[in-house]
Amino acid sequence: GDASQSWDLRKWFLLGGFILLRAMLAWFEPSDDVYRYVWEGRIQGAGFNPYTIAPDDVRLILLRDANWEHINHPDYPAIYPPLAQMVFRVLAWIQPTPQAFKMVFAVVDVATLFVLMLWSKAAGVSPGRLVIYAACPLVLMSVVAEGHLDSLMLLALAGAGLADAQKRPYACAACIAAAILAKMIPVILLPWLFFKHRRAACLCVCLVAIGYLPYVDAGPALFESLLKFTQTTQMLGLVHSVLSRVMDGDAPRWVGAGVAFGVIVWHARGQVSYPAHAALAFSVIVLCMPIVHYWYIVWPMIFLVLVPRMSWLVLSATMVFYFEATRNHVVHGVWDMPRWVTQATYAPFLVAVVVEWFCRCGIRRKSADLTVP
Numbered sequence: 001g002d003a004s005q006s007w008d009l010r011k012w013f014l015l016g017g018f019i020l021l022r023a024m025l026a027w028f029e030p031s032d033d034v035y036r037y038v039w040e041g042r043i044q045g046a047g048f049n050p051y052t053i054a055p056d057d058v059r060l061i062l063l064r065d066a067n068w069e070h071i072n073h074p075d076y077p078a079i080y081p082p083l084a085q086m087v088f089r090v091l092a093w094i095q096p097t098p099q100a101f102k103m104v105f106a107v108v109d110v111a112t113l114f115v116l117m118l119w120s121k122a123a124g125v126s127p128g129r130l131v132i133y134a135a136c137p138l139v140l141m142s143v144v145a146e147g148h149l150d151s152l153m154l155l156a157l158a159g160a161g162l163a164d165a166q167k168r169p170y171a172c173a174a175c176i177a178a179a180i181l182a183k184m185i186p187v188i189l190l191p192w193l194f195f196k197h198r199r200a201a202c203l204c205v206c207l208v209a210i211g212y213l214p215y216v217d218a219g220p221a222l223f224e225s226l227l228k229f230t231q232t233t234q235m236l237g238l239v240h241s242v243l244s245r246v247m248d249g250d251a252p253r254w255v256g257a258g259v260a261f262g263v264i265v266w267h268a269r270g271q272v273s274y275p276a277h278a279a280l281a282f283s284v285i286v287l288c289m290p291i292v293h294y295w296y297i298v299w300p301m302i303f304l305v306l307v308p309r310m311s312w313l314v315l316s317a318t319m320v321f322y323f324e325a326t327r328n329h330v331v332h333g334v335w336d337m338p339r340w341v342t343q344a345t346y347a348p349f350l351v352a353v354v355v356e357w358f359c360r361c362g363i364r365r366k367s368a369d370l371t372v373p
Helices: 002-025 032-045 058-063 066-070 082-094 098-122 127-134 137-145 150-165 169-182 185-196 198-232 238-243 251-268 274-288 294-298 310-332 339-371
Strands: none
Touching: 002 098, 002 127, 002 137, 032 058, 032 066, 032 082, 032 098, 082 098, 082 150, 082 169, 082 198, 098 127, 098 137, 098 150, 137 150, 137 294, 137 310, 150 169, 150 185, 150 274, 150 294, 169 185, 169 198, 185 198, 185 251, 185 274, 238 251, 238 274, 238 339, 251 274, 294 310, 310 339
Protein backbone atom coordinates (compact mmCIF):
# COMPACT_ATOMS: atom_id res chain seq x y z
CA GLY A 1 0.00 0.00 0.00
CA ASP A 2 2.75 2.47 0.90
CA ALA A 3 4.69 1.62 -2.28
CA SER A 4 1.60 2.10 -4.44
CA GLN A 5 0.81 5.43 -2.78
CA SER A 6 4.41 6.58 -3.27
CA TRP A 7 4.20 5.64 -6.99
CA ASP A 8 0.98 7.63 -7.37
CA LEU A 9 2.43 10.70 -5.65
CA ARG A 10 5.53 10.66 -7.84
CA LYS A 11 3.35 10.08 -10.90
CA TRP A 12 1.24 13.17 -10.36
CA PHE A 13 4.25 15.28 -9.42
CA LEU A 14 6.05 14.28 -12.61
CA LEU A 15 2.96 14.74 -14.76
CA GLY A 16 2.46 18.28 -13.42
CA GLY A 17 6.08 19.17 -14.18
CA PHE A 18 5.93 17.76 -17.69
CA ILE A 19 2.69 19.61 -18.44
CA LEU A 20 4.20 22.87 -17.21
CA LEU A 21 7.24 22.30 -19.42
CA ARG A 22 4.95 21.84 -22.42
CA ALA A 23 2.91 24.92 -21.58
CA MET A 24 6.07 27.04 -21.77
CA LEU A 25 6.70 25.83 -25.34
CA ALA A 26 3.14 26.08 -26.62
CA TRP A 27 3.54 29.53 -28.25
CA PHE A 28 6.43 28.69 -30.55
CA GLU A 29 5.98 29.12 -34.30
CA PRO A 30 4.37 25.99 -35.81
CA SER A 31 6.15 23.82 -38.35
CA ASP A 32 5.29 24.40 -42.00
CA ASP A 33 3.71 20.92 -41.89
CA VAL A 34 0.94 22.38 -39.71
CA TYR A 35 -0.05 24.78 -42.50
CA ARG A 36 -0.66 21.75 -44.69
CA TYR A 37 -2.77 20.15 -41.95
CA VAL A 38 -4.98 23.25 -41.87
CA TRP A 39 -5.21 23.37 -45.65
CA GLU A 40 -6.21 19.73 -46.01
CA GLY A 41 -8.85 20.19 -43.32
CA ARG A 42 -10.24 23.27 -45.06
CA ILE A 43 -10.49 21.73 -48.53
CA GLN A 44 -12.32 18.73 -47.10
CA GLY A 45 -14.86 21.14 -45.65
CA ALA A 46 -15.24 22.58 -49.15
CA GLY A 47 -16.03 19.13 -50.57
CA PHE A 48 -12.65 18.11 -52.04
CA ASN A 49 -10.83 14.82 -51.51
CA PRO A 50 -7.31 15.78 -50.32
CA TYR A 51 -5.80 12.66 -51.92
CA THR A 52 -6.82 13.72 -55.41
CA ILE A 53 -5.92 17.41 -55.54
CA ALA A 54 -2.68 19.24 -54.68
CA PRO A 55 -2.55 22.62 -52.91
CA ASP A 56 -1.31 24.41 -56.05
CA ASP A 57 -4.24 23.16 -58.16
CA VAL A 58 -6.02 26.10 -59.83
CA ARG A 59 -9.40 24.67 -58.78
CA LEU A 60 -8.53 25.62 -55.19
CA ILE A 61 -7.42 29.17 -55.92
CA LEU A 62 -10.45 30.69 -54.19
CA LEU A 63 -9.55 28.86 -50.96
CA ARG A 64 -6.05 30.32 -50.75
CA ASP A 65 -5.26 32.66 -47.90
CA ALA A 66 -2.13 34.12 -46.27
CA ASN A 67 -1.22 30.70 -44.83
CA TRP A 68 -1.24 29.03 -48.24
CA GLU A 69 2.26 30.31 -49.06
CA HIS A 70 3.70 28.36 -46.12
CA ILE A 71 2.53 24.96 -47.37
CA ASN A 72 5.42 22.64 -48.18
CA HIS A 73 5.43 20.49 -51.33
CA PRO A 74 2.39 22.28 -52.80
CA ASP A 75 2.50 20.01 -55.85
CA TYR A 76 1.81 16.91 -53.71
CA PRO A 77 -1.73 15.80 -52.82
CA ALA A 78 -2.29 14.53 -49.25
CA ILE A 79 0.17 12.00 -47.83
CA TYR A 80 -1.25 11.57 -44.31
CA PRO A 81 -3.63 8.63 -43.64
CA PRO A 82 -7.42 8.89 -43.04
CA LEU A 83 -7.52 9.32 -39.24
CA ALA A 84 -5.20 12.30 -39.56
CA GLN A 85 -7.38 13.70 -42.36
CA MET A 86 -10.53 13.32 -40.27
CA VAL A 87 -8.87 15.15 -37.38
CA PHE A 88 -7.76 17.91 -39.78
CA ARG A 89 -11.33 18.32 -41.04
CA VAL A 90 -12.83 18.55 -37.55
CA LEU A 91 -10.19 21.02 -36.33
CA ALA A 92 -10.56 23.16 -39.47
CA TRP A 93 -14.31 23.30 -38.86
CA ILE A 94 -13.72 24.45 -35.26
CA GLN A 95 -10.75 26.81 -35.70
CA PRO A 96 -8.77 26.71 -38.98
CA THR A 97 -5.52 28.26 -37.71
CA PRO A 98 -2.05 26.70 -37.39
CA GLN A 99 -1.75 27.75 -33.75
CA ALA A 100 -5.03 26.04 -32.84
CA PHE A 101 -3.94 22.84 -34.57
CA LYS A 102 -0.62 22.92 -32.78
CA MET A 103 -2.30 23.40 -29.40
CA VAL A 104 -4.49 20.35 -29.99
CA PHE A 105 -1.50 18.15 -30.84
CA ALA A 106 0.26 19.40 -27.70
CA VAL A 107 -2.79 18.36 -25.65
CA VAL A 108 -2.69 14.96 -27.38
CA ASP A 109 0.92 14.65 -26.22
CA VAL A 110 -0.20 15.30 -22.63
CA ALA A 111 -2.72 12.48 -23.06
CA THR A 112 0.15 10.30 -24.28
CA LEU A 113 2.03 11.06 -21.06
CA PHE A 114 -0.97 9.99 -19.00
CA VAL A 115 -1.40 6.70 -20.93
CA LEU A 116 2.35 6.09 -20.75
CA MET A 117 2.19 6.46 -16.97
CA LEU A 118 -0.61 3.92 -16.74
CA TRP A 119 1.34 1.57 -19.00
CA SER A 120 4.49 1.98 -16.90
CA LYS A 121 2.59 1.21 -13.71
CA ALA A 122 0.97 -1.88 -15.27
CA ALA A 123 4.43 -3.06 -16.35
CA GLY A 124 5.96 -2.39 -12.94
CA VAL A 125 8.33 0.28 -14.23
CA SER A 126 9.54 3.15 -12.05
CA PRO A 127 7.81 6.46 -12.89
CA GLY A 128 11.23 8.11 -13.02
CA ARG A 129 11.82 6.50 -16.41
CA LEU A 130 9.09 8.68 -17.90
CA VAL A 131 11.68 11.41 -18.22
CA ILE A 132 13.15 9.49 -21.19
CA TYR A 133 10.14 10.49 -23.26
CA ALA A 134 8.54 13.37 -21.39
CA ALA A 135 11.67 15.53 -21.13
CA CYS A 136 13.33 14.53 -24.39
CA PRO A 137 14.23 17.75 -26.26
CA LEU A 138 13.26 16.21 -29.60
CA VAL A 139 9.79 15.33 -28.29
CA LEU A 140 9.31 18.81 -26.87
CA MET A 141 10.49 20.46 -30.08
CA SER A 142 8.68 18.33 -32.66
CA VAL A 143 5.39 17.56 -30.93
CA VAL A 144 4.87 20.54 -28.63
CA ALA A 145 6.80 23.49 -30.05
CA GLU A 146 6.25 22.72 -33.74
CA GLY A 147 3.02 20.69 -33.57
CA HIS A 148 3.74 17.64 -35.73
CA LEU A 149 0.83 15.18 -35.90
CA ASP A 150 3.08 12.34 -34.72
CA SER A 151 1.48 12.85 -31.31
CA LEU A 152 -1.67 11.12 -32.64
CA MET A 153 0.36 8.06 -33.61
CA LEU A 154 2.30 8.05 -30.34
CA LEU A 155 -0.91 8.22 -28.29
CA ALA A 156 -2.29 5.19 -30.15
CA LEU A 157 0.98 3.29 -29.74
CA ALA A 158 1.00 3.99 -26.00
CA GLY A 159 -2.61 2.80 -25.85
CA ALA A 160 -1.57 -0.41 -27.59
CA GLY A 161 1.16 -0.91 -25.01
CA LEU A 162 -1.26 -0.42 -22.12
CA ALA A 163 -3.76 -2.85 -23.69
CA ASP A 164 -1.00 -5.42 -24.24
CA ALA A 165 0.15 -5.09 -20.62
CA GLN A 166 -3.45 -5.73 -19.55
CA LYS A 167 -3.61 -8.79 -21.86
CA ARG A 168 -6.31 -7.35 -24.12
CA PRO A 169 -5.16 -8.35 -27.63
CA TYR A 170 -8.15 -6.94 -29.52
CA ALA A 171 -7.85 -3.55 -27.83
CA CYS A 172 -4.13 -3.63 -28.64
CA ALA A 173 -4.96 -4.38 -32.29
CA ALA A 174 -7.49 -1.53 -32.43
CA CYS A 175 -4.89 0.91 -31.07
CA ILE A 176 -2.29 -0.26 -33.61
CA ALA A 177 -4.90 0.25 -36.36
CA ALA A 178 -5.49 3.79 -35.09
CA ALA A 179 -1.74 4.42 -35.13
CA ILE A 180 -1.52 3.21 -38.76
CA LEU A 181 -4.46 5.44 -39.71
CA ALA A 182 -2.72 8.40 -38.07
CA LYS A 183 0.65 7.81 -39.74
CA MET A 184 1.40 4.85 -41.98
CA ILE A 185 4.70 3.81 -40.39
CA PRO A 186 3.23 1.62 -37.56
CA VAL A 187 2.27 -0.92 -40.23
CA ILE A 188 5.65 -2.44 -39.30
CA LEU A 189 4.02 -3.79 -36.13
CA LEU A 190 1.68 -6.10 -38.05
CA PRO A 191 4.16 -9.03 -38.19
CA TRP A 192 4.49 -8.98 -34.38
CA LEU A 193 0.73 -8.82 -33.98
CA PHE A 194 0.30 -11.69 -36.47
CA PHE A 195 2.67 -13.99 -34.58
CA LYS A 196 1.24 -12.88 -31.24
CA HIS A 197 -2.51 -13.17 -32.01
CA ARG A 198 -3.66 -13.85 -35.57
CA ARG A 199 -7.30 -12.95 -35.03
CA ALA A 200 -6.30 -9.63 -33.50
CA ALA A 201 -4.05 -9.01 -36.51
CA CYS A 202 -7.00 -9.65 -38.83
CA LEU A 203 -9.08 -7.18 -36.81
CA CYS A 204 -6.32 -4.58 -37.17
CA VAL A 205 -6.20 -5.00 -40.96
CA CYS A 206 -9.99 -4.75 -41.21
CA LEU A 207 -10.10 -1.58 -39.13
CA VAL A 208 -7.43 0.03 -41.30
CA ALA A 209 -9.39 -0.89 -44.45
CA ILE A 210 -12.58 0.56 -42.94
CA GLY A 211 -10.71 3.74 -42.08
CA TYR A 212 -9.88 4.31 -45.75
CA LEU A 213 -13.49 3.91 -46.93
CA PRO A 214 -14.45 7.63 -46.69
CA TYR A 215 -11.65 8.44 -49.15
CA VAL A 216 -11.81 5.35 -51.36
CA ASP A 217 -13.06 7.34 -54.38
CA ALA A 218 -9.46 8.53 -54.76
CA GLY A 219 -8.51 5.04 -55.96
CA PRO A 220 -4.75 4.50 -56.48
CA ALA A 221 -4.17 8.17 -55.65
CA LEU A 222 -4.62 7.26 -51.97
CA PHE A 223 -0.95 6.30 -51.84
CA GLU A 224 0.42 8.32 -54.76
CA SER A 225 2.10 11.04 -52.71
CA LEU A 226 3.46 8.54 -50.18
CA LEU A 227 5.15 6.50 -52.91
CA LYS A 228 6.38 9.59 -54.75
CA PHE A 229 7.87 11.11 -51.61
CA THR A 230 9.72 7.95 -50.56
CA GLN A 231 11.09 7.41 -54.08
CA THR A 232 12.40 10.91 -54.73
CA THR A 233 13.63 12.24 -51.39
CA GLN A 234 16.78 11.38 -49.46
CA MET A 235 18.52 13.01 -46.49
CA LEU A 236 20.36 11.80 -43.40
CA GLY A 237 19.48 8.11 -43.79
CA LEU A 238 22.25 5.94 -42.30
CA VAL A 239 21.83 2.69 -44.25
CA HIS A 240 20.84 4.55 -47.41
CA SER A 241 23.94 6.77 -47.19
CA VAL A 242 26.21 3.73 -46.89
CA LEU A 243 24.52 1.78 -49.68
CA SER A 244 24.49 4.80 -52.01
CA ARG A 245 28.29 4.66 -52.13
CA VAL A 246 28.28 1.18 -53.65
CA MET A 247 24.91 1.06 -55.46
CA ASP A 248 23.19 3.20 -58.06
CA GLY A 249 19.61 4.21 -58.77
CA ASP A 250 16.86 2.83 -56.55
CA ALA A 251 18.92 -0.14 -55.37
CA PRO A 252 19.81 1.44 -51.99
CA ARG A 253 16.11 2.03 -51.25
CA TRP A 254 15.11 -1.53 -52.13
CA VAL A 255 17.98 -3.11 -50.25
CA GLY A 256 17.34 -0.91 -47.21
CA ALA A 257 13.64 -1.81 -47.26
CA GLY A 258 14.51 -5.50 -47.58
CA VAL A 259 16.92 -5.36 -44.65
CA ALA A 260 14.37 -3.57 -42.47
CA PHE A 261 11.59 -6.00 -43.40
CA GLY A 262 13.79 -9.04 -42.80
CA VAL A 263 15.00 -7.89 -39.39
CA ILE A 264 11.52 -6.89 -38.24
CA VAL A 265 9.87 -10.16 -39.30
CA TRP A 266 12.70 -12.27 -37.87
CA HIS A 267 12.50 -10.47 -34.54
CA ALA A 268 8.70 -10.69 -34.46
CA ARG A 269 8.79 -14.51 -34.73
CA GLY A 270 10.34 -14.85 -31.27
CA GLN A 271 8.54 -14.62 -27.97
CA VAL A 272 9.25 -10.92 -27.56
CA SER A 273 7.28 -8.27 -25.70
CA TYR A 274 5.46 -5.42 -27.40
CA PRO A 275 7.78 -2.63 -26.15
CA ALA A 276 10.94 -4.63 -26.94
CA HIS A 277 9.81 -5.43 -30.47
CA ALA A 278 8.35 -1.99 -31.18
CA ALA A 279 11.54 -0.27 -29.98
CA LEU A 280 13.61 -2.43 -32.33
CA ALA A 281 11.17 -2.18 -35.25
CA PHE A 282 10.93 1.61 -35.18
CA SER A 283 14.69 1.94 -34.65
CA VAL A 284 15.45 -0.31 -37.63
CA ILE A 285 12.98 1.40 -39.93
CA VAL A 286 14.35 4.86 -39.08
CA LEU A 287 17.93 3.73 -39.69
CA CYS A 288 16.97 2.18 -43.05
CA MET A 289 14.83 5.05 -44.36
CA PRO A 290 16.34 7.21 -47.14
CA ILE A 291 15.15 10.39 -45.43
CA VAL A 292 15.29 10.99 -41.68
CA HIS A 293 13.84 14.13 -40.14
CA TYR A 294 14.66 14.82 -36.52
CA TRP A 295 11.10 14.13 -35.35
CA TYR A 296 11.40 10.55 -36.68
CA ILE A 297 13.78 9.87 -33.80
CA VAL A 298 10.83 10.46 -31.46
CA TRP A 299 9.00 7.33 -32.67
CA PRO A 300 10.87 4.77 -30.52
CA MET A 301 11.09 7.05 -27.48
CA ILE A 302 7.87 5.93 -25.75
CA PHE A 303 9.09 2.33 -25.85
CA LEU A 304 12.44 3.25 -24.31
CA VAL A 305 10.59 4.05 -21.08
CA LEU A 306 9.94 0.30 -20.84
CA VAL A 307 13.14 -0.96 -22.53
CA PRO A 308 15.86 1.72 -22.19
CA ARG A 309 18.51 1.91 -24.92
CA MET A 310 21.44 4.23 -24.29
CA SER A 311 22.40 4.21 -27.97
CA TRP A 312 19.08 5.74 -29.00
CA LEU A 313 19.37 8.40 -26.30
CA VAL A 314 22.78 9.26 -27.75
CA LEU A 315 21.23 9.56 -31.22
CA SER A 316 18.50 11.82 -29.87
CA ALA A 317 21.28 14.13 -28.67
CA THR A 318 23.45 14.08 -31.80
CA MET A 319 20.41 14.75 -33.99
CA VAL A 320 21.03 18.40 -33.11
CA PHE A 321 23.29 18.45 -36.19
CA TYR A 322 20.14 18.10 -38.31
CA PHE A 323 19.56 21.81 -37.86
CA GLU A 324 22.59 22.54 -40.00
CA ALA A 325 20.22 22.07 -42.93
CA THR A 326 17.97 24.75 -41.48
CA ARG A 327 20.95 27.10 -41.14
CA ASN A 328 21.92 26.46 -44.77
CA HIS A 329 18.39 27.26 -45.86
CA VAL A 330 18.39 30.56 -43.95
CA VAL A 331 21.89 31.62 -45.03
CA HIS A 332 22.10 30.26 -48.59
CA GLY A 333 18.46 29.73 -49.50
CA VAL A 334 19.08 26.03 -50.22
CA TRP A 335 17.76 23.10 -48.20
CA ASP A 336 20.87 20.93 -48.07
CA MET A 337 22.37 18.49 -45.57
CA PRO A 338 26.21 18.48 -45.67
CA ARG A 339 27.82 15.03 -45.67
CA TRP A 340 29.65 15.69 -42.41
CA VAL A 341 26.29 15.97 -40.63
CA THR A 342 25.52 12.31 -41.30
CA GLN A 343 28.92 11.30 -39.93
CA ALA A 344 28.66 13.51 -36.84
CA THR A 345 25.12 12.32 -36.14
CA TYR A 346 25.64 8.57 -36.42
CA ALA A 347 29.26 7.98 -35.32
CA PRO A 348 28.55 8.41 -31.58
CA PHE A 349 25.39 6.32 -31.99
CA LEU A 350 27.30 3.43 -33.58
CA VAL A 351 29.92 3.55 -30.82
CA ALA A 352 27.10 3.41 -28.24
CA VAL A 353 25.56 0.41 -30.05
CA VAL A 354 28.86 -1.49 -29.83
CA VAL A 355 29.28 -0.60 -26.14
CA GLU A 356 25.72 -1.74 -25.42
CA TRP A 357 26.32 -5.01 -27.21
CA PHE A 358 29.46 -5.77 -25.18
CA CYS A 359 27.66 -4.84 -21.96
CA ARG A 360 24.79 -7.21 -22.74
CA CYS A 361 27.19 -9.99 -23.60
CA GLY A 362 28.94 -9.45 -20.28
CA ILE A 363 25.64 -9.50 -18.39
CA ARG A 364 24.56 -12.72 -20.11
CA ARG A 365 27.92 -14.35 -19.40
CA LYS A 366 27.76 -13.36 -15.75
CA SER A 367 24.18 -14.62 -15.50
CA ALA A 368 25.19 -17.92 -17.07
CA ASP A 369 28.08 -18.28 -14.61
CA LEU A 370 25.72 -17.72 -11.66
CA THR A 371 23.33 -20.41 -12.84
CA VAL A 372 26.04 -23.08 -13.19
CA PRO A 373 25.79 -25.43 -10.17
